[in-house]
Amino acid sequence: MAIDTHAPRLDETGRHRRLRLRRRGSARWSGRPGVRARWAKNAGWYIFLTALSLLVLYPIWMTIVRAISTPLPYIDEGQPLWWVRPQWDIFWRAFTLGDMGRAFFISAIMTTVIVVAQVLTSVLAAYAFAFLEFPLKRLMFVVVIATLMLPIEVTLIANVKTIREVAWLGVDSIQSLSAPFLATAFGIFLIRQGFMGVPKDLRDAATLDGFGHMGFLWRVAVPVARPIIASFIVVSFLSAWNQYTWPRAVTETSSWNTVQIALREVSTTRVDQLNIGFAAAIVAALPILAILIIFQRHLIRGLTAGAVKG
Amino acid sequence: MSTEVQAEAGEHAAPAPRRHRTSRRTREALVGYLFLVPSLVIFGAFFFYPFGRLIWLGLHQQNRTGTATRWVGIEQYGEVLGGEEFSQGLWHSVQYLIYTVPLGLVLGLLLAVAAHRRLKGIKIFQTIFASTVASSVAVASVIFFVLINPQVGKFGRVSWLDLENPDSALFAVSLSSVWQNLGLTFIIVLAGLQAIPDEIIEASILDGFGPVRRFFRVTVPLIAPTLLFLVVVLSIFALQAFAQIDILTQGGPAGSTETLVFKIFNLQQPAKQPIGSILAVGLFGVTMIVSLGQFMILERRVHYGN
């Protein structure tokens, strides 16, 4: 009984020490019993984290294995965790065979057009909302917010109709692939937020320096809000490249497929050629993966904008 | 100062200020509108105009070529929104939401809590957990094709993942969404956890809260706004799901994976456009109700700091 009543208090002091330990760093304390316990606890976390990582990565790994392996022998061997009769050139072939290379090209151009246009339209609109006074400003802002409730899935039918009707847009064209995405409320909000962080004094200084609106916008506001604009570019790139529903609906001939649409072919391909589709999926994800790793900070800031209070 | 300027100044003195102020304001307003024009043109042409057109189409019937339309009136909305097509599509969409949102949120929370600690090399785990953000819906679908396709998938014969069984197909498809959204969910929850001040956690440790109690009493309430945001975002993703179905099941088997968006997509022939338009208006309504409803129900229980 006596031990029982003491137990919680011991536990508490134990926690106290852990707190201190974390602050001071481990080196000075190595050799003490508490540290060994902590190490054991850390090992537990490492095992748990590794298990979770394997769970997350397993589908990707299986796709890589399937892409590299020769399809029929792989299935014959019961779909092992390792590749069977690897074909290392498969990634290159996925890129060069059939329409895939062209699809990459179309995706790249479409994405570039969308990202550049979104940055331009959003920067201009954000500038108007952040720095200028004009009648009906609030109403205009409400109009921008309202677009958030009209995703492409809702307006799909009517937008496809518009594209089919307006001749100069052309059905199979970069214009038609990108037209509905040339402006975005998300970009306007995000960049406006960045602009509102530009100190008022800086604006006044620019006025005294003789910069007009264009001068202030490009020489001061945009460079100062650069981190947020960079975040927006990363997110914009990500969503443009990964687009599916709209290009699938508006494209009429398969030679105008984007990468994402070209991937759909997988579900209709013969079993002995599936590896090409799988390899294509991996290659299609690579640009985004590269971006994720290089621009991790920007991506995270862009994705979490609005989510975490503030 | 030259006499010329002096003379000019004298002339200006009285009436000039007012004129100057208005002209500067007008100029500013003009620049404002000019800067808004590009965005507003796009929003008008590809957001508001098509929405109006959907509503208009829903009031009409069209022939097979789309060359002739006939007014049928508001009754058509009643018929379609009360009909089989809509209720079935809506039910599949809602099912999809139920499959993906809670599971995705719990898994994302698990990953974030596991990776939110000071350990050597934790960055590597964080990058791995965030990695599925690099996959598009299409890529995720292909990756799950590898696993659950009945003919060639490693788990194609597992009964509860069977894409050829109407009872399990939608759930099997939904797993690809759960996996694909894991990265985004993880990133956002982790950012939420990192935004909690250390002092609050340390104070709760000193108050004698154990890890479990601390998690439910302190951590969860503090990241509740983040979780609410995720619930809304993941729900909207679920209601818009299309690529997964287009790639993995094409709506089958027996129409059991035909969600609202899938149906809308397949009602684009001119004669069917009015029906598709009404479904789209229905989708718009459902999306609004879901996001507003979630806010209203959950907001009262959510702790929003100051």
Place this chain on the structure above:
Amino acid sequence: MSGVVFEGVTKRFGEVVAVDDLTLEIADQEFMVLLGPSGCGKTTALRMIAGLDDVTAGVLRIGDRVVNDIDAKDRDIAMVFQSYALYPHMTVRKNVESPLLTRAFPVDDGAPRKLTGEEREKRVKEAAATLGLSDLLDRKPGALSGGQRQRVALARSIVRRPEVFLMDEPLSNLDAKLRAQTRVELVELHRRLATTFIYVTHDQVEAMTMASRIAIIENGRLQQVGRPQDVYERPANLFVARFIGNPPMNTLPALFSRNGTASQVVCGETRLSVSEPGSAADGQAVDFGVRPEHLTVAADGLPAEVKAVEMLGHERHLVCDVNGAAVVIRQPTEGAPPQPGEVLHLSADPAEVHLFDAETSERLN
């Protein structure tokens, strides 16, 4: 020749009157300090000169030119901001160069034209040399100390050689030591440039040490203009009396009495003589004011209970209670200080008593 003249200038923001019917003449080459508590309208007055805020009513001249409707960039002024307002993404060189980019300058007495890159570089180097920034030209503001940033802001304003310099609390972000040092440098700079400085601050020490004249503003209204010593010695009203001086002037309500040639103020039971009564009338209710250094402890006089003794090394301040009002006495540190609780008797130098009308707060003597 560029002074600045306010003629009945008023500025309203909606219902709020920021500057109320301001008439003030700032002479060419003057170092004018606009002094007042925060929110008194002094910054608004400065921003109107700069052209950043419009004039609601009245006439504003820079030199001989009415500038009410002249754009900020076309006025011959430069401004140093409280936050310095340096462009964070530009190097010091680019920051200093920025005022030279968009406007025309008269070169060698010829017609005004835009400067060439070479001419700009020369001017930037000169300005940088003047402020000791020559080695920092390629740094960005983020890599500079507070004092260095402040110098960059100054360099950016002198580079365009304006006729009027406007400064909005430029020292308030510096630490005390640097502030004292920079005050001296600003006075030196003013002398060297021989142009008009208009300087806004709420810090009376800055005003007293640098200004050729001080304009004290409260609630959007000009209270007094004068040389620092005049403002200190003869405050025009109760507000100025209490605002200038540290510790501030002691003021107590009293009755004025005139008995033949002898003038006195009656404060409670005590009578204190006044040598220059001015226009004060017998029996008039007044606020009489006396600075801490003009009060002395005497055998007879105003009874004051010591509340606290503040030792400052070279002097000490006795904080006392007189009829419920706080009164401060400045003393040399000789002798033992009085103890809290002790009751002293205070006498005031009759030549240094200030009398203010109790109703209008205006100076009487």
